[in-house]
Amino acid sequence: MPDSIVLCDNLVKIYKVADLEVVALQGLDLEVTAGEVMAIVGASGSGKSTLLNILSGLDIPSAGSGIVDGNDLTRLTQAQRINYRRHVVGQIWQQSGRNLLPELSAQANVELPQMLSGVGSSQRSKRARELLELVGLGGKELKKPGQLSGGEQQRTAIAVALSNDPRILLADEPTGELDSTTAGEIFSLFRRLNSELGLTIITVTHDATIAAAVDRTIAIRDGRTSTETVRRETMLENVEAHMPAASAVIGLSSKTHRESILIDRAGRLQLPKEAIETLAFNGRAEVRIVDDHVELWPILDQVNGNGSNGHGVLSTMNGQNGKELK
Numbered sequence: 489m490p491d492s493i494v495l496c497d498n499l500v501k502i503y504k505v506a507d508l509e510v511v512a513l514q515g516l517d518l519e520v521t522a523g524e525v526m527a528i529v530g531a532s533g534s535g536k537s538t539l540l541n542i543l544s545g546l547d548i549p550s551a552g553s554g555i556v557d558g559n560d561l562t563r564l565t566q567a568q569r570i571n572y573r574r575h576v577v578g579q580i581w582q583q584s585g586r587n588l589l590p591e592l593s594a595q596a597n598v599e600l601p602q603m604l605s606g607v608g609s610s611q612r613s614k615r616a617r618e619l620l621e622l623v624g625l626g627g628k629e630l631k632k633p634g635q636l637s638g639g640e641q642q643r644t645a646i647a648v649a650l651s652n653d654p655r656i657l658l659a660d661e662p663t664g665e666l667d668s669t670t671a672g673e674i675f676s677l678f679r680r681l682n683s684e685l686g687l688t689i690i691t692v693t694h695d696a697t698i699a700a701a702v703d704r705t706i707a708i709r710d711g712r713t714s715t716e717t718v719r720r721e722t723m724l725e726n727v728e729a730h731m732p733a734a735s736a737v738i739g740l741s742s743k744t745h746r747e748s749i750l751i752d753r754a755g756r757l758q759l760p761k762e763a764i765e766t767l768a769f770n771g772r773a774e775v776r777i778v779d780d781h782v783e784l785w786p787i788l789d790q791v792n793g794n795g796s797n798g799h800g801v802l803s804t805m806n807g808q809n810g811k812e813l814k
């Protein structure tokens with residue numbers, strides 16, 4: 489993949505609680521291209537926040553490797569880690585109380601990370617005003633978080649996260665406490681920041697419709713990457729149906745309908761739930777190796793005689809970018 493900004497290989501995170509060991513990540517692989525907007529989904533406890541906290545430099549991997557924008561996350565010194573957290577990544581959380589200091593105005597909140605980085609007063613004040621304008625909060629600089637709506641608080645948090653001009657924005661359930669319209673507006677802001685600033689955005693979300701609005705979705709299961717989905721037409725239709733306003737601002741296009749899944753070293757792959765349901769795979773599949781690709785066919789009962797149906801084929805292609813499911 490050209491110009492990858494995040495490269496995690498076999499990432500492991502083990503938390504020790506008293507005598508117990510909790511394996512939060514067990515060999516996770518992830519590659520993110522600079523300028524991508526991607527979502528991480530997965531059941532509660534699957535390791536999403538752990539991954540984000542490692543990428544943000546808050547947590548240190550127990551094993552494996554993690555390189556972000558040339559920084560080796562396993563080897564940063566304390567001083568390098570502080571510098572990394574200030575200048576390479578910006579982070580926002582679901583709860584605005586974790587993002588903003590309630591006693592400070594929006595302007596002062598956005599100035600704070602710059603102040604800690606030693607930026608002079610007039611320069612940081614100018615940048616804070618520009619950032620608040622960029623996120624749509626021009627005129628609300630002096631409001632304190634309690635005087636702003638939930639969506640406005642998250643916009644302020646985004647401005648705070650961008651204060652020191654990071655290359656990557658990491659967002660952990662940024663819309664979890666917002667209604668769907670406001671959530672759509674936050675994602676349209678993500679899209680705008682991505683296209684205007686070239687910002688790479690990695691967001692954890694539970695919301696399937698939101699996940700469909702990004703370039704790529706990675707599903708984590710039991711601390712490992714299980715499936716990977718590139719934006720598809722059906723998912724876009726879903727967003728358009730449920731969030732028409734949001735999809736209009738996000739500027740969704742229906743051009744990409746590619747889906748790729750991961751194949752582990754032993755050759756095991758996990759089909760998307762949708763494919764299993766649509767093509768009625770009942771626990772078994774017929775595999776046909778045809779020249780440069782592999783076809784998977786549902787095995788029907790013997791009534792049809794030939795053992796396969798002609799309703800659709802799911803094939804793994806050996807294309808330019810490696811194996812793809814189409």
Ligand SMILES: Nc1ncnc2c1ncn2[C@@H]1O[C@H](COP(=O)(O)OP(=O)(O)OP(=O)(O)O)[C@@H](O)[C@H]1O
Nearest residue numbers: 503505510511512531532533534535536537538539
């Ligand atoms: N600081 C910690 N100490 C001990 N165990 C932890 C710690 N942080 C996470 N874990 C455990 O690691 C596993 C993964 O947790 P994580 O918070 O990354 O999952 P998640 O996918 O973000 O879940 P959720 O969607 O509920 O936020 C869980 O079993 C969790 O209990």
